Amino acid sequence: MSDEYRSLFELAPDAITVAGLDRRHVDCNEAACLLFGYSREELLGTRVDDLVDPDALPVDPVRLERLIGGNAVYKVRSLRRKDGGTFLGEVSSRLLPDGRALAIIRELDTDRLRAAHDEALEARVSVERLESLARLAGGVAHDFNNLFTVVAAQAELAQGGVDVPASLDAILEAVARGAELTAQLLTFTRQRAEGAEAHDLHALVRESLPMLRRVLGETVPIELDLSASAPHVRASRPAFEQVLGILAKNAKDASPRGGRVTLATRDASDESVLVSICDDGLGMSPEVRAHAFEPFFTTKPRPLGRGLGLSIVLGFARRAGGNVRLLSEAGEGTTVELTLPRTDAAPAKSAPPRPAREAPRAGGRVLFAEDDDAVRRTTARILRMAGFEVVEANSGQDALDRYLEDEAFDLLLTDVVMPGMDGVELAKTLLRRRPELPIVLVSGYTADLLDRASLPARVRLVGKPFRPDELLGALSQALGQAALTL
Template sequence: MTQKAKTIDGPQPAPAPGAEPSSARAEDAPLRRFGVGLSRRYVMVSRVTVGLSYPFWHLLAPDGAADPWFVWWVIGAIFVAVGLMAAVPGVPDRLLHRLFHFCPWLVTAHLFLLAHVNEMQPFFAVGSALALLSTATQLRTLPSLVAYGVFATTLGGTLYLLEPDPRKLAYWIGLLPVLVLAWHRLSVQIDAADAVEHQQEELERRVRERTAELTRAYEQLQRELEERELLQEQLRLSQKMQAVGRLAGGIAHDFNNLLTVIGSYGEFVLAKSEDPATRRDVSEMLRAGDKAAQLTSRLLAFARGGVTQPVMVDLNEIVSDSAGMIGSVTGEDIDASVVLAERILCIRADRDQLDQVLLNLVLNARDAMPDGGKLTIATRNHGPDDPETAGLGPHGPVEGWAVLSVRDTGVGMDPETQSRAFEPFFTTKPADRGTGLGLAMVYGTVQQAGGQVRLTSEPGQGTCFELWFPAFRSEATVSRKAARRTLPSAGGQCVLVVEDDPDIRQITRRALRDAGYVVLDAEDGDVALVVLEETRLSVELVLTDVVMPHMSGFELAERIAERRPELPVIFMSGHLNHPSLRERELPPDISLLSKPFTPADLLEHVGLALAEARSRTD
């Protein structure tokens, strides 16, 4: 009696001990769909209550009626037994459900028979009608309602046919409202079932749509997170490269000044000494200085601040001119091939730096193939709307992209090595085989030209470097042959040297005077303007450093152009990576003398600048 209430026909959270398995309850799914919701406690209380009270209705029966008293007690005992069975956990739900609905059938049959044998006395007639009505209104499932209607109709019709009686006919006609009520309940339950099913389908549809939306949103979020992580990594790498580049540029600038002094004095000694031992020692010193100059040149290229002379160049010409170098560098065990585009677009870059870039990539490929392999150098064009150019960013009104690729079949790189490939001083080669600046110089040179480097590699599958340059259609390319000129001789021309470093100023003054030039000097731009105004000599050339205190070389050249536009100017500098100069472009009529330079380099630039100035005035 204290057993916790348990639903018979409704959905169950878990089977009670001894209950029928879930597979058996699954057969009652159509019943549970209409919300039967019976519980064992309800069955127990209702059936025991009716069973105990039902026999006492016999006391109200008319005297002399055919009404055996024990039948009432038997039916009441059946009700009580069904109620007690509900308290037993081992009784299956399905059996208990059937017994629960069997009890009202039994009462209906009992009262119908009593009304029939007692000539439709009002007590029994009304009792049978009440039994029919109460049962029809209490049935909660469609199968039970249909089955009970068939049972009551068959029972009443059979009793009428056994003994036709107008009173019985009128009585059975009175059952029509019961049938209408049954049909009404049936239609309501069917509509309710359809509505529930429709709502369930609609809910499932909305859940599927929402799930699909959430899935798409999650996938989009994952893509955005991956893109953001990639952009953050690129930004981190770019910031790191910029920081290291600024440091390298500053160091290289000071180092170039020192190398200029060392190399120039070495040249002075070499020009005057006739002692073989001295000349040999000085030559070794100068050779070491050249190696140091190459090192600083690579540092400046990585820093994207080296002094450059960008001109319109043809990538095919760069590769063709380097064909002999490629064969001598790679050796016989590497099959080197060149595939050039039929008509490559022109790019704007420093020709000497492009030569160095190609050499660095070829050397890198050679070292990646110690046992030989295949090296392919190729050029190709891409239009501005080509899908492969996505992500390269805007670069103004370019005609497209010119690509230089260097592919090898060497050992390849793992992802970690690729992520650090362009870092300065990072190398996987032995200490005596590389400095770690080759790819850093490639990266800086391409970036300085407005391009990008794409690296693809897999361990054991080789490596491919693609250099993407913004390209232009122009026939105004500068070839090396056109750039070669004859060095004129000095004739006492006056040159103004502007340099804040006293050592550089001294060796520049000495080299020019030894060559026959008249030299004036100034330690900054302000002094240089004063010298130009006050000197009685006719200054024919200004040779100025770029990065100086108070006034840069660019500003000095602009001030000179305002006063004497015909006066030629030469810039000399170790780099142009100063914050105030980083975005400045070199004027086309000003030549560059890169530090470290030798006296011969100095005299060549001065002579050419004077010759060009003389040709313009003639």
């Protein structure tokens, strides 16, 4: 080796070793001595295997063959120092013309490797999340575009005087379908208030039986096997019934020639109860099963399937503190198991109906806050047609200013989610000034606000979209009046 190359060899920051045909080291640089903890004299004469972690995998024969063929070979290996300590090393090897093996070794920073691995994993999760979001957005756009097509076409037919009642019926049906889809989306995104209470699980199941039999029809009978002990759970009754309905509908769709469904409960542990719905239908392939809980993933033709069902089931179980397991094989049927935590709380009892109080006066003066102009105009029209005097406000602050100018209002009707002062803050502000003021809140999603609102139980809530009779019914209850109609 010339003096020039010898200097490069010695001054190289990476460890460099040269091994003879007998795999014993015949040369090394200072970096190699520092890396492995040997003096030059000690390192020379050691075998290549002496520097390799004995618990590491043996040399790959394919790599060895490539090395013998004159190719450079790269490998990450667990290596051993003189004191027995091990480290992860990046090894690049090549045979020299005289048959000796040259190795360049660099110690890898395991913290950096771990960080890189974590970054790669996070990037993969982000990609999967974006793919799921894209599927969600695409599914929502597809379904709502269908609904908008129906509404626009039927409205134009009605404007032309073509079978107006049929067109209006079709528009109302499209709105109802849109409301159902919105409710599913809000449940999926955890923005819908569910009012979880302690319930007797077996009582919930039995009370759901008529609904389940309607969903399943005559060709798919349902059997009960309720064997769980002390089955008190904390859950929302409507959400639980929705989950059972989703699973029953899936079982029905998977049994086109009829079949049988078993709804069972059993003890999962001292702290949890297991609820399962089992069918003997078509089952799922591994590929379908892997994507079954993704939003808007469906194997059903639209409009039969939107792909939100099992996402909602999973969300319900996790919010209740439990989980879901899916067991299915193609041609072998499907079992969905929900694990729900037990509760020591006694099941809630239905509150007795509250007596209606005298109305302050017929009709009444309503302060109405809503930031969406179209919704505000439509709602105000409904109220005026029902005989109310309506003062409109386009924000919470605007409503408060109008109230401070003239407090002679019989009721506050307000949207919940508004920029600036929201409906809950507005309601609390007016209740501090006038505790007996009747209040009705309106919103499409309310869980985050109402959970921390601490408003009186007499405050009414109307969900969007609403029918005129639903809105007027809430106002009637808040005012203690007889039911109002247009």
